Amino acid sequence: MINEATNLVAEALPQVQGYVYPNEANFHPVWSCLIVIYPYITGLVAGAFIMASLVRVFNVKALAPVYRLSMLTALAFLLCATLPLLCHLGHPERCYEIMMTPHLTSPMAIFGFVYAWYLMAVLLLELWFDFRQDFVKWSKTTPGLQGLIYRLLTLGVTDVSEKSVRLDMKMEWILSIVGIPSAFLLHGYVGFIFGSIKANPWWGNVLMPIMFILSAIVSGIALCVFNYIVLTWLRRKTVDMRCLDTMAMFLFYALVVDAVIEGLDVLHRGYAAEEGFAVLQTMIREKLFYTLNVGQVGVGTLLPLVLLGLLQLFRTRVPEATRRVMIFLSGAMILLGVLMMRWNVVMGGQFFSKSFRGVMSYKMEFSGQEGWLLGAVILCLPPIILTVLVKLFLSESDQLRPCEHPQPHVSKA
Amino acid sequence: MFPFKLPPQILRLVLVALAIVGSYFVARSFLTPPTFGQYGWYRGDALQLIASREPVFAGKQSCDECHSDIIHKLEKDAHKTLSCEGCHGVSREHGNNPNILPVKSTGNYCIRCHEANLARPAWLKQIVVKDHYGPKCIECHVPHQPTKTP
Numbered sequence: 168m169i170n171e172a173t174n175l176v177a178e179a180l181p182q183v184q185g186y187v188y189p190n191e192a193n194f195h196p197v198w199s200c201l202i203v204i205y206p207y208i209t210g211l212v213a214g215a216f217i218m219a220s221l222v223r224v225f226n227v228k229a230l231a232p233v234y235r236l237s238m239l240t241a242l243a244f245l246l247c248a249t250l251p252l253l254c255h256l257g258h259p260e261r262c263y264e265i266m267m268t269p270h271l272t273s274p275m276a277i278f279g280f281v282y283a284w285y286l287m288a289v290l291l292l293e294l295w296f297d298f299r300q301d302f303v304k305w306s307k308t309t310p311g312l313q314g315l316i317y318r319l320l321t322l323g324v325t326d327v328s329e330k331s332v333r334l335d336m337k338m339e340w341i342l343s344i345v346g347i348p349s350a351f352l353l354h355g356y357v358g359f360i361f362g363s364i365k366a367n368p369w370w371g372n373v374l375m376p377i378m379f380i381l382s383a384i385v386s387g388i389a390l391c392v393f394n395y396i397v398l399t400w401l402r403r404k405t406v407d408m409r410c411l412d413t414m415a416m417f418l419f420y421a422l423v424v425d426a427v428i429e430g431l432d433v434l435h436r437g438y439a440a441e442e443g444f445a446v447l448q449t450m451i452r453e454k455l456f457y458t459l460n461v462g463q464v465g466v467g468t469l470l471p472l473v474l475l476g477l478l479q480l481f482r483t484r485v486p487e488a489t490r491r492v493m494i495f496l497s498g499a500m501i502l503l504g505v506l507m508m509r510w511n512v513v514m515g516g517q518f519f520s521k522s523f524r525g526v527m528s529y530k531m532e533f534s535g536q537e538g539w540l541l542g543a544v545i546l547c548l549p550p551i552i553l554t555v556l557v558k559l560f561l562s563e564s565d566q567l568r569p570c571e572h573p574q575p576h577v578s579k580a
Numbered sequence: 581m582f583p584f585k586l587p588p589q590i591l592r593l594v595l596v597a598l599a600i601v602g603s604y605f606v607a608r609s610f611l612t613p614p615t616f617g618q619y620g621w622y623r624g625d626a627l628q629l630i631a632s633r634e635p636v637f638a639g640k641q642s643c644d645e646c647h648s649d650i651i652h653k654l655e656k657d658a659h660k661t662l663s664c665e666g667c668h669g670v671s672r673e674h675g676n677n678p679n680i681l682p683v684k685s686t687g688n689y690c691i692r693c694h695e696a697n698l699a700r701p702a703w704l705k706q707i708v709v710k711d712h713y714g715p716k717c718i719e720c721h722v723p724h725q726p727t728k729t730p
Contacts, residue, residue, distance in 0.1 A: 186698040267611045270621065299589060322592045334587050525698070
C-alpha cells in the first residue's frame with residue numbers, strides 16, 4: 168500500500184505544473200466526473216419542477232400540456248440523483264448508514280434530509296394528488312400487472328367525487344407553493360456545498376447557490392423542451408406550438424438572468440482581483456478554455472441566447488418547422504452547456520494548487536468506479552426510467568390534452 | 581368521537597406516512613451498530629478492528645539484526661533517516677523467515693524524492709530525469725552512501 172502510494176507520486180508528477188504541494192499530485196481529483204453529474208442531475212430535477220409549477224402556481228395555461236411530463240421528468244431524474252454519489256463512495260454497501268445515524272451538523276449529510284423532503288413530501292405527494300383520479304379510472308379498466316400497479320397506487324382510495332377532487336386540487340396547489348422553495352433549497356444546497364468552501368477561490372462565493380439555482384431552472388426548462396419535442400416526434404403527434412413558444416420564452420428569460428448573474432460573477436472577481444485571481448485567470452484562459460469559453464459560454468449560452476432572442480423578436484415571421492428546430496437546438500445546446508458548467512465548477516476548483524502557484528490535470532478513466540463509462544450509464548438511466556413512467560402514466564391521448572384540473576382560486580383555497 | 585373526520589385520501593396518506601416512519605425506526609433499531617456513539621460519531625468497535633490488523637512493516641531494528649553492516653554505512657551518510665522498507669519493500673515476513681524475499685517495490689525509487697519539483701525544499705538534491713544522464717541511477721550513485729561513488 169505504502170509502495171503503491173509513493174510510486175503514484177513519482178508517476179503523477181508529469182501531470183502537474185508549477186508549485187504544487189506533494190499531496191495534491193494525485194492521479195485524479197478527489198471529486199471526479201461522477202461529482203460533475205450529481206449537481207447536473209439535481210439541477211435538472213429542480214428546473215423541471217419549477218417549470219411544472221409555472222402551470223400550477225403561476226397559472227400559465229399555455230404550458231398545461233407539458234405539466235405532467237415535467238413532473239415525471241423531475242421524478243425520473245430525482246430517483247437517480249443519489250446514484251453518482253453512491254458510486255463515488257468507497258463502500259457503497261454502507262450507504263444506508265447515513266440514514267440510520269443521521270448527522271445534523273454536517274453540510275454533506277444534510278443532503279439526506281433535503282433529498283428525502285423533496286422526494287417524499289413534495290414530488291411524490293404532488294404527483295399522487297395529480298394522478299389520483301386517473302389511478303382510480305385506470306385501475307378499473309386496465310387488466311394484468313399494469314392494472315395491479317394502478318390499484319396499488321390508489322392506496323385503496325376510490326373516492327372521485329367532486330368534493331374529493333376539489334380537495335386534491337387544493338392539496339396540489341399547496342404542494343406546488345411548498346415545492347418552489349423546496350426546489351430552490353434542493354439545488355441551492357448543492358451550490359452551498361461548493362460556495363461554502365472558503366479556502367478555494369473558484370468555489371467560495373456567496374453567488375454560488377444563486378448561480379446553481381438559475382442554471383438549474385435553465386437546464387430544467389431545456390430538458391422539458393427536449394423531452395416534449397422528442398416525445399411528440401416518437402408518438403408522431405403534432406407539437407402544440409403555443410406551448411413550445413411559451414417554453415422558449417421562459418427559457419430565454421431564464422437564460423438571460425442566468426447569463427447576467429454568471430457574467431456579473433466573473434466581472435466582480437476580475438475587479439476585486441483577490442489573491443487567487445491570477446490562478447483563476449489561468450483556469451479561464453488555459454485549463455478550462457474549451458469547456459468554459461467554448462462549451463459553457465459559446466455553445467451553452469451565447470448561441471441559444473441568439474437563437475431564442477431572434478425567436479422572441481421575429482416569432483411570427485419564422486415558419487413553425489424552423490421554430491421547432493431552433494428551439495430544439497437551443498434546448499440541446501443549453502443541456503450540453505449546463506453539463507459543461509458543472510464540469511467547470513467541480514473540476515475548476517480542483518485543477519489548481521492551494522498555493523495558487525501551480526496547476527494539475529485530470530485525464531478521465533474509461534472504466535472503473537470513477538470512469539466516464541459509469542458516468543454515461545448513470546446519465547442514461549433517468550431517460551430509461553422516464554420512458555417507463557411515460558408508458559405507465561402518460562397515455563397518448565393525455566400528451567396533448569391540456570391539464571384537466573382548473574386552477575383553484577387563491578381566495579377560496 | 582372526533583370533532584372532524586379526515587378525508588379518505590388524506591387519512592390514507594397519514595397512515596402510509598406513519599408506516600414509513602414506523603418502519604424506519606424499526607430498521608434503525610436493528611441496523612444501528614450497538615457500539616455507535618461510544619466514543620464519538622462512529623462505531624466504537626471500529627477501533628478494535630483497525631488495531632487487530634496485522635502489521636506488514638518490520639522496522640529498521642529488525643533489518644539491523646542481519647544487515648547491520650549496511651545499516652552502519654547508511655547511518656553515516658545523507659540517507660540516514662530513510663527507512664529500509666521504503667525502497668526494499670515491506671519485510672515483516674522476510675524478517676520472520678529470511679527465505680521469503682521482501683515484496684519488491686516497483687518504479688524508480690530515487691526520483692520519488694529527487695525529481696525536480698518546486699514544492700520540494702531547495703536543500704534537497706533534485707534533477708530533471710529527462711535531462712539527466714543515464715537510465716540507471718546506481719551506475720553512478722550508491723543509494724546506501726549517496727555521497728560516495730561506486
